[in-house]
Amino acid sequence: EVQLVESGGGLVQPGGSLRLSCAASGFTFSSYSMNWVRQAPGKGLEWISYITSTGSTIYYADSVKGRFTISRDNAKNSLFLQMSSLRAEDTAVYYCARSEERLVLPSRYWGQGTLVTVSS
Protein backbone atom coordinates (compact mmCIF):
# COMPACT_ATOMS: atom_id res chain seq x y z
CA GLU A 1 0.00 0.00 0.00
CA VAL A 2 1.31 3.40 -1.00
CA GLN A 3 1.77 5.70 1.99
CA LEU A 4 2.99 9.26 2.21
CA VAL A 5 3.43 10.78 5.64
CA GLU A 6 4.33 14.44 6.05
CA SER A 7 5.93 15.89 9.16
CA GLY A 8 7.73 18.99 10.32
CA GLY A 9 4.91 21.50 10.35
CA GLY A 10 4.35 23.92 13.17
CA LEU A 11 4.27 27.54 14.24
CA VAL A 12 7.03 29.78 12.92
CA GLN A 13 7.54 33.53 13.01
CA PRO A 14 7.50 35.64 9.86
CA GLY A 15 10.93 35.57 8.25
CA GLY A 16 11.68 32.22 9.82
CA SER A 17 12.49 28.83 8.34
CA LEU A 18 11.04 25.37 8.52
CA ARG A 19 11.83 22.01 6.91
CA LEU A 20 9.07 19.65 5.97
CA SER A 21 9.56 15.95 5.35
CA CYS A 22 7.52 13.34 3.53
CA ALA A 23 8.22 9.68 4.26
CA ALA A 24 7.23 7.37 1.44
CA SER A 25 6.51 3.65 1.56
CA GLY A 26 4.73 0.97 -0.44
CA PHE A 27 6.34 1.83 -3.77
CA THR A 28 9.77 2.29 -5.32
CA PHE A 29 10.31 5.88 -4.27
CA SER A 30 13.39 6.36 -6.44
CA SER A 31 11.32 5.71 -9.57
CA TYR A 32 8.77 8.49 -9.11
CA SER A 33 8.73 12.24 -9.33
CA MET A 34 7.16 14.02 -6.39
CA ASN A 35 5.29 17.22 -5.65
CA TRP A 36 4.38 19.58 -2.86
CA VAL A 37 0.90 21.10 -2.90
CA ARG A 38 -0.45 23.45 -0.27
CA GLN A 39 -3.84 24.68 0.89
CA ALA A 40 -4.31 27.84 2.91
CA PRO A 41 -7.07 27.69 5.54
CA GLY A 42 -10.45 27.73 3.84
CA LYS A 43 -8.84 28.17 0.42
CA GLY A 44 -8.11 26.08 -2.64
CA LEU A 45 -5.22 23.88 -3.66
CA GLU A 46 -1.96 25.37 -4.93
CA TRP A 47 0.83 23.34 -6.51
CA ILE A 48 4.18 24.70 -5.32
CA SER A 49 7.02 22.40 -6.32
CA TYR A 50 8.04 19.32 -8.31
CA ILE A 51 11.16 17.18 -8.38
CA THR A 52 12.06 14.36 -10.72
CA SER A 53 13.00 10.88 -9.49
CA THR A 54 16.72 11.64 -9.55
CA GLY A 55 16.37 15.24 -8.41
CA SER A 56 17.86 16.47 -11.65
CA THR A 57 14.90 18.64 -12.63
CA ILE A 58 12.99 20.91 -10.28
CA TYR A 59 10.16 23.38 -10.74
CA TYR A 60 8.64 25.94 -8.39
CA ALA A 61 5.56 28.09 -8.42
CA ASP A 62 6.35 31.79 -8.64
CA SER A 63 4.86 32.28 -5.17
CA VAL A 64 7.68 30.32 -3.52
CA LYS A 65 10.55 30.59 -6.01
CA GLY A 66 13.74 31.75 -4.34
CA ARG A 67 12.42 31.00 -0.84
CA PHE A 68 11.60 27.29 -0.88
CA THR A 69 13.86 24.39 -1.86
CA ILE A 70 12.63 20.92 -2.71
CA SER A 71 14.95 17.94 -2.35
CA ARG A 72 14.87 14.22 -1.84
CA ASP A 73 16.88 11.36 -0.38
CA ASN A 74 16.11 8.21 -2.33
CA ALA A 75 18.15 6.07 0.05
CA LYS A 76 15.81 7.14 2.85
CA ASN A 77 12.60 7.23 0.76
CA SER A 78 12.10 10.81 1.78
CA LEU A 79 11.06 14.09 0.21
CA PHE A 80 11.82 17.46 1.75
CA LEU A 81 10.74 21.06 1.49
CA GLN A 82 13.05 23.65 3.01
CA MET A 83 11.08 26.84 3.54
CA SER A 84 12.74 30.14 4.37
CA SER A 85 11.76 33.81 4.54
CA LEU A 86 8.32 32.63 5.53
CA ARG A 87 5.37 34.97 5.25
CA ALA A 88 1.89 34.97 6.75
CA GLU A 89 0.53 33.95 3.35
CA ASP A 90 2.56 30.73 3.51
CA THR A 91 0.27 29.53 6.28
CA ALA A 92 -1.28 26.35 4.90
CA VAL A 93 -1.55 22.61 5.05
CA TYR A 94 1.30 21.20 2.98
CA TYR A 95 0.74 17.94 1.13
CA CYS A 96 3.24 15.75 -0.66
CA ALA A 97 1.86 13.94 -3.68
CA ARG A 98 3.34 11.35 -5.97
CA SER A 99 3.46 12.03 -9.68
CA GLU A 100 2.37 9.26 -11.99
CA GLU A 101 4.63 7.64 -14.57
CA ARG A 102 2.83 9.56 -17.30
CA LEU A 103 3.29 13.13 -16.20
CA VAL A 104 -0.04 14.28 -17.62
CA LEU A 105 -1.87 11.91 -15.31
CA PRO A 106 -2.86 13.45 -11.99
CA SER A 107 -1.51 12.47 -8.59
CA ARG A 108 -3.46 9.60 -7.17
CA TYR A 109 -1.53 9.36 -3.91
CA TRP A 110 -1.34 12.18 -1.38
CA GLY A 111 -0.19 12.39 2.21
CA GLN A 112 -2.46 13.56 5.01
CA GLY A 113 -0.78 16.97 5.15
CA THR A 114 1.12 18.94 7.74
CA LEU A 115 0.05 22.38 8.95
CA VAL A 116 2.44 25.30 8.80
CA THR A 117 1.39 28.46 10.62
CA VAL A 118 3.39 31.64 10.09
CA SER A 119 2.55 34.12 12.80
CA SER A 120 4.20 36.29 15.40
Next chain:
Amino acid sequence: DIQMTQSPSSLSASVGDRVTITCRASQSIIMYLNWYQQKPGKAPKLLIDSASNLQGGVPSRFSGSGSGTDFTLTITNLQPEDFATYYCQQSYSAPTITFGQGTRLDIK
Protein backbone atom coordinates in the same frame (compact mmCIF):
# COMPACT_ATOMS: atom_id res chain seq x y z
CA ASP B 1 0.17 30.12 -16.71
CA ILE B 2 -3.07 28.31 -17.44
CA GLN B 3 -5.92 29.62 -15.31
CA MET B 4 -8.78 27.37 -14.30
CA THR B 5 -12.17 28.82 -13.44
CA GLN B 6 -14.86 26.74 -11.78
CA SER B 7 -18.51 27.58 -11.46
CA PRO B 8 -20.41 27.80 -9.32
CA SER B 9 -18.19 28.41 -6.31
CA SER B 10 -20.85 26.90 -4.09
CA LEU B 11 -23.94 24.85 -4.65
CA SER B 12 -26.75 23.55 -2.47
CA ALA B 13 -28.56 20.38 -3.42
CA SER B 14 -30.59 17.56 -1.94
CA VAL B 15 -30.01 13.85 -1.74
CA GLY B 16 -31.11 12.32 -5.04
CA ASP B 17 -30.48 15.47 -7.07
CA ARG B 18 -28.36 15.78 -10.19
CA VAL B 19 -25.68 18.50 -10.13
CA THR B 20 -23.22 19.82 -12.67
CA ILE B 21 -20.00 21.68 -11.98
CA THR B 22 -18.23 23.52 -14.76
CA CYS B 23 -14.53 24.16 -15.26
CA ARG B 24 -13.09 26.46 -17.90
CA ALA B 25 -9.44 26.71 -18.89
CA SER B 26 -7.81 29.92 -20.10
CA GLN B 27 -6.45 28.04 -23.11
CA SER B 28 -7.00 24.67 -24.69
CA ILE B 29 -5.86 21.83 -22.47
CA ILE B 30 -7.12 19.20 -24.89
CA MET B 31 -8.38 16.52 -22.49
CA TYR B 32 -5.92 16.95 -19.64
CA LEU B 33 -8.50 17.82 -17.05
CA ASN B 34 -8.90 16.01 -13.76
CA TRP B 35 -11.41 16.16 -10.92
CA TYR B 36 -10.77 15.77 -7.21
CA GLN B 37 -13.12 15.51 -4.25
CA GLN B 38 -12.02 16.85 -0.88
CA LYS B 39 -13.71 16.46 2.47
CA PRO B 40 -12.83 18.61 5.51
CA GLY B 41 -9.50 17.70 7.05
CA LYS B 42 -8.71 15.17 4.36
CA ALA B 43 -6.42 15.03 1.35
CA PRO B 44 -7.98 15.38 -2.08
CA LYS B 45 -9.26 12.18 -3.66
CA LEU B 46 -8.92 11.68 -7.40
CA LEU B 47 -12.27 10.98 -9.06
CA ILE B 48 -11.69 11.42 -12.77
CA ASP B 49 -8.66 11.86 -14.99
CA SER B 50 -8.35 12.85 -18.63
CA ALA B 51 -11.74 14.57 -18.57
CA SER B 52 -13.86 11.44 -18.41
CA ASN B 53 -11.87 8.47 -17.09
CA LEU B 54 -13.49 7.37 -13.85
CA GLN B 55 -11.08 6.05 -11.26
CA GLY B 56 -11.51 2.56 -9.89
CA GLY B 57 -13.81 2.42 -6.92
CA VAL B 58 -15.51 5.72 -7.74
CA PRO B 59 -19.28 5.30 -8.10
CA SER B 60 -20.71 5.49 -11.60
CA ARG B 61 -23.00 8.37 -10.58
CA PHE B 62 -19.90 10.54 -11.14
CA SER B 63 -19.09 11.41 -14.73
CA GLY B 64 -16.94 13.91 -16.56
CA SER B 65 -17.01 15.36 -20.02
CA GLY B 66 -15.50 18.07 -22.18
CA SER B 67 -12.45 18.93 -24.19
CA GLY B 68 -10.48 21.98 -25.20
CA THR B 69 -11.39 24.66 -22.68
CA ASP B 70 -14.77 23.61 -21.26
CA PHE B 71 -15.38 20.68 -18.95
CA THR B 72 -18.10 19.43 -16.65
CA LEU B 73 -18.40 17.13 -13.67
CA THR B 74 -21.86 15.65 -13.22
CA ILE B 75 -23.10 13.82 -10.18
CA THR B 76 -26.44 12.07 -10.47
CA ASN B 77 -28.53 10.73 -7.61
CA LEU B 78 -26.54 12.64 -4.98
CA GLN B 79 -25.70 10.64 -1.90
CA PRO B 80 -24.93 12.00 1.58
CA GLU B 81 -21.24 11.12 1.18
CA ASP B 82 -20.98 13.28 -1.96
CA PHE B 83 -21.28 16.55 -0.07
CA ALA B 84 -17.75 17.89 -0.29
CA THR B 85 -15.62 20.37 -2.21
CA TYR B 86 -14.69 19.56 -5.80
CA TYR B 87 -11.63 20.82 -7.64
CA CYS B 88 -10.73 20.64 -11.28
CA GLN B 89 -7.06 20.48 -12.19
CA GLN B 90 -5.27 20.86 -15.50
CA SER B 91 -2.28 18.65 -16.21
CA TYR B 92 -1.68 19.89 -19.76
CA SER B 93 1.25 21.94 -18.50
CA ALA B 94 2.46 19.27 -16.08
CA PRO B 95 4.45 19.28 -13.96
CA THR B 96 3.33 22.89 -13.40
CA ILE B 97 -0.30 22.05 -12.77
CA THR B 98 -3.07 24.40 -11.71
CA PHE B 99 -6.33 23.90 -9.87
CA GLY B 100 -9.69 25.60 -10.09
CA GLN B 101 -10.78 27.52 -7.03
CA GLY B 102 -13.14 24.77 -5.93
CA THR B 103 -16.89 24.19 -5.75
CA ARG B 104 -18.40 23.56 -2.35
CA LEU B 105 -21.40 21.24 -2.52
CA ASP B 106 -23.67 21.56 0.50
CA ILE B 107 -26.82 19.81 1.58
CA LYS B 108 -29.92 21.92 0.97
